[in-house]
Amino acid sequence: MTDVNGDPIKDADGNPITAKSTDTGEFDIPVTDTEVTPGQIVTATPDKGNQSTELTVPVPVDYTVTPVTADGKPISNVTPTHYNAKPGTTVSYPDVKGYTVRPNNETVPTVENGNVNVTYTPNPVNAPVTIPTDTTDGNNVDHAGTATVPGVTGVTGQTVTVNVPTKKGYTPTADTITATIEPDGSIKPNETVTYTADGQNGLVEFVDADNPTHKLAEDQTVEGKTDGYIDHTAVESEIQSVLAQNYNLVSDQTVSKTFNPDTGENVFVVKFRVMVDATYTTVPVDANGNDIPGTTATPETGALGTEISYPDVPGYEVTTNPGTVPTDGGNAKVVYTPTTHAYSITPVDESGNPIPDTKATPKTGTTATVITDFPTVEGYTPKTGQDVEVPTTDTSVQVVYVPNTVDTTVTIPSNYGDLTVEGVTGKTGQTVEVNVPAKQGYTTNKTTVPGVVNPDGTISITETIVYTPNTVTGTVTVPSNLGDVNFPDLTGVTGQVLEVPVPAQEGYTSEPSVVQFTINPDGTITTTTTNIDYVPNQVTGDVTLDSNLGNLTVNNVTGKTGQTIVVDVPQRDGYTSDKQTVTAIVEPDGTIKVTEPVTYTETDDDTATAPTDKQAAHNLSGAQANVTTVSHKTQNSDNQQKATDSRKLPQTNEKTQDATLAKIGLSLMSLLGLLGLAAKRRKHEDEDSNK
Structure with missing residues (x-):
């Protein structure tokens, strides 16, 4: 019998275990997972016949494997594959052309018809692109063909841009086309390029075949198109006029030669000879x-x-x-x-232009002999397949060299130091556009810079990139013990640190007084200040108590903004106040306000000596404060304002009326006191006289 991995189950002595089916009887040989029905209960019995164990054969499930890309999207044109296997075992996966599966530990799901995504990576491709072409020559004849662009790179499934090869004397319908990288590693162009012949100018000469410098008629200018023939009707009259002068027509290039863009000026010669x-x-x-x-x-x-x-x-x-x-x-x-003679070799590009910074190399050879020992040119390689022979004179012969392809790392100078860009490609002598790396929070003055591919394989950048920090405006809220504090319209540039004063709160001193804000590259504005603590100011001042005897002043009362304190009520001889203390609130503006009035009641003590007005004023005003602080939790500014509003003292006219009544009452009480004392003095005098 085997386990879920297909390995034989053995007893303690290493002997394979056989199984006895509860349905079909005993098996005489070790049971494999194909010899019993999935889901069937079997009894495992050692060959020695003891320690039987009932086991359930695992049930295989159907599941689906979906090939996906790194971003979790299914690969185009690939159908999910169905498999059947035991849960928990490693999943099978199909081969996907053009892709390589990533290492994975995916296992068969435990549910029926489950799906498993397996990630594949597109293969890199470097291949030529053969572009279908249609060339219309100067005779309006179409020639189907192809143009091959080597070394196009990308990955499977990618759409790439391909430069259209130039064709001298012709204009293509587009400078670039798009192509799709196929799973088989080929690159399939998506468009056809049509080359249209350019206009050309030419000159027809009518000469004596025996003396080419002898012109038999005026030169005639003609027009045409690349690889097209001259309109022969334009020169027929001149040919006939020469023939009429006793000449034979020897050769006529106007009927055999086409406009060729490679020869420079197109000259068509018509030769005649005297009979x-x-x-x-x-x-x-x-x-x-x-x-x-x-x-x-x-x-x-x-x-x-x-x-x-x-x-x-x-x-x-x-x-x-x-x-x-x-x-x-x-x-x-x-x-x-x-003959054998001296000559030289001049390295040129495929357009016939001399390779920069090179010069002709002296050689000696025999006319028409094929040259094999080409000179070495840094950054270039002689084009294969060209048969260059020793020239017929002591002149220089051109050998075509193709620029080497470079794939290197480029260094771009910037106002924030040198930047490196990897994987820049080009060919020797070519000017390539190098993408400028983005810098979060900054704007560059250029998105690309030109680089020149040097013969030594490096790419030189002569321009310096300037990164300008972006301007950011935003609002930041910082918590405080009086509620959130908003810092609106903060404006700065990336990397800048702003120092902003904390908004003032009347009656309080903030800690800290200034908050630093940092303008981050991602456009956010942050601060390391986690909380602003508004510390209530210490206040010392006079407190005015409203009473039926007038306003009373208690001096040098001390407290903190927002704090509720208890103030002792000044006592007056001959009077009893309705309360011994009153509560007062220290307002943000530095005043201390009492919200409850004090009522004085005259006592019945006849022995009391009525004070003079001056004494009463002394007793009721200017008393030193005996203050008890009442614990009061500082609220935010809105709550303080509400508390202030609820503790407003009576209006000015109300205070004036109360003060007037108090003065009248005080005067009356002083007068009554004096009258009372006078009456008692007379009484005592009468009693003394009667004795």
């Missing part, structure tokens, strides 16, 4: 009878039996007798032998 004795053609050939490259058969005229004329062929010399003018007026082959 004389015998004509023949000189053909330069080598020792094997093959035509000398770069030469053409030369029509000649001469008397029969005389030595034929032959042209000078640079790089060659005539070593044998060329013979005489043929009687049949046919071809006369002249054997030429190549």
Whole structure:
């Protein structure tokens, strides 16, 4: 019998365990997971026949594996694959063309028909792109073809931009096209490029074949298009006028030659010869009878039996007798032998332009011999497949070199130090655009900078990037013991630290008095100050008590803003106050206000000596404070304002009326006191006189 992993189950002695099915009887051989029904209960019995154990065979479940990309999205055009296996075992996964599965520890789900996402990474691709082309030449003839762009890079599924190759003398419909990287590693272009022939100018010369400098008619300018023929009707009248002057037409390039953008000025020559004795053609050939490259058969005229004329062929010399003018007026082959001479090699690009910072390299060779020892040019490689031969004269021959491809790290100077950009590619001598790295919280003066690919494989950047910190405006709220404190319209630039005074709260002193705010690169404004503590100010002042005897003043009362304190009521001889103390609140403006009045009641003590007005005033005013502080928790400014409003003293006219009544009452009581004392004094005098 096997476990869920397919390994045989063994007893303590290492012997395979056989199983006895409760339904079908005993098995004589070790049971595997394919020999019993999934979900069936079996009894595992050692070969020795003891310690039987009932086991349940695991039930395989159907599940689905969905290939996804790193962001969790299903891979396009890939169908989820269904599998059947035991829960808890490692999932199977399909091969996805163009992608590589990431290492995973996904296991078969425990539920039926569960789904498991398996992550795949797109494969990198570096391949050529073959662009389908349609070239319309100067004769309005379409030529289907292709243009290949090597070294295009990307990853499977990516759409890349491909530069369209230039074609001299033609204009493409677009400078770039898009292409899609296929799972098989190929890159498929999404568009076809059409090349249209450019306009060209030319000149037609009408010359004597025996004396090319002798013009038989005025030169004629003509127009056409690349690889197109001249409109022959434009030159027919001139040709006919020359023929009428006793000339034969020898050759006419206006019917055989097309406008070629590679030759510079397009010159079409129409040759004529005066009708004389015998004509023949000189053909330069080598020792094997093959035509000398770069030469053409030369029509000649001469008397029969005389030595034929032959042209000078640079790089060659005539070593044998060329013979005489043929009687049949046919071809006369002249054997030429190549010479050995000095020449030089000039490295050029594919457009024929000299490679910068190079010069011609002196060489010696035999005319028409293929050159194999090309000079070394840093940053360039001779183009393969070109057969360059020793030139015919002591001149320089051009060898095409292609720039090397570079993939390197570029350093960009900036006002915040040097920046590095990896994976910049280009070719020697090319100017590439390098993306400027973004810096959070800053704006660059440029998004790209030009870089020149040097022959040594480096890329030089001559411009300096300037990062300007962004301006940020925002509001920050800081908690305080009096409620949240808002700091609105804070404005600064990235990296700046603002020092902002804490808003004043009447009657309080803030700690700290200034809060620092930092403008962060992500555009937020933060502070390290977690709380503002408004500390109530210490106040010492006079307290005015409202009483039926007038306003009473208690001096030098001390407390803190928002605090409720208890003030002793001043006592007056001959009177009893209705309370011994009153409560007062220290207001934010520094005043101390009492919200409850005091009522004095005259006592019945006849022995009391009525004070004079001056004494009464002394007793009721200017008393020193005996203050008891009442614990009072400081509230926020709104609560304080409400408390202040609820503790407002009577209005000014009310105080004036109360003070007037108090003075009248005091005067009356003083008068009554004096009358009482006078009456008692008389009584005592009468009693003394009666004794």
